[in-house]
Amino acid sequence: MRPLPAPPAELDLFAVLNCLSDPVRLSIxxxxxxTDNVQCGAFDxxxxxxxxxxxxxxxxxxxxxATERVGSRSLNRLRRNELDDAFPGLVSAVLAAMSAPVAxxxxxxxxxxxxxxxxxxx
Numbered sequence: 032m033r034p035l036p037a038p039p040a041e042l043d044l045f046a047v048l049n050c051l052s053d054p055v056r057l058s059i060x061x062x063x064x065x066t067d068n069v070q071c072g073a074f075d076x077x078x079x080x081x082x083x084x085x086x087x088x089x090x091x092x093x094x095x096x097a098t099e100r101v102g103s104r105s106l107n108r109l110r111r112n113e114l115d116d117a118f119p120g121l122v123s124a125v126l127a128a129m130s131a132p133v134a135x136x137x138x139x140x141x142x143x144x145x146x147x148x149x150x151x152x153x
Contacts, residue, residue: 050093063109
């Protein structure tokens with residue numbers, strides 16, 4: 032087995048947000064938020080093993096997760112403390128947004144309550 036690279040010394044907001052823009056990676060983060068030290072094959076995601084390996088690499092390289100090899104197993108954990116130190120509230124907001132209900136047939140162009148749409152001069 033190849034050694035795993037160390038997590039980045041500094042977290043980059045663009046890299047973290049880019050990493051979290053994928054629904055599969057969001058699902059992995061959500062599952063890791065519930066428990067640490069999860070084996071790579073134990074995640075409930077609808078992708079092949081090779082695609083899952085790609086997602087873990089992106090998560091590791093962005094600094095969102097850390098992977099530790101224990102014998103022949105690779106155990107993953109969410110780097111929650113490091114992420115909260117660098118970007119306070121980001122992980123909580125992302126996880127809360129994932130569990131928020133989505134209104135059926137909502138119009139993405141509809142104005143947000145409490146805001147005005149346009150300046151009125153057209």
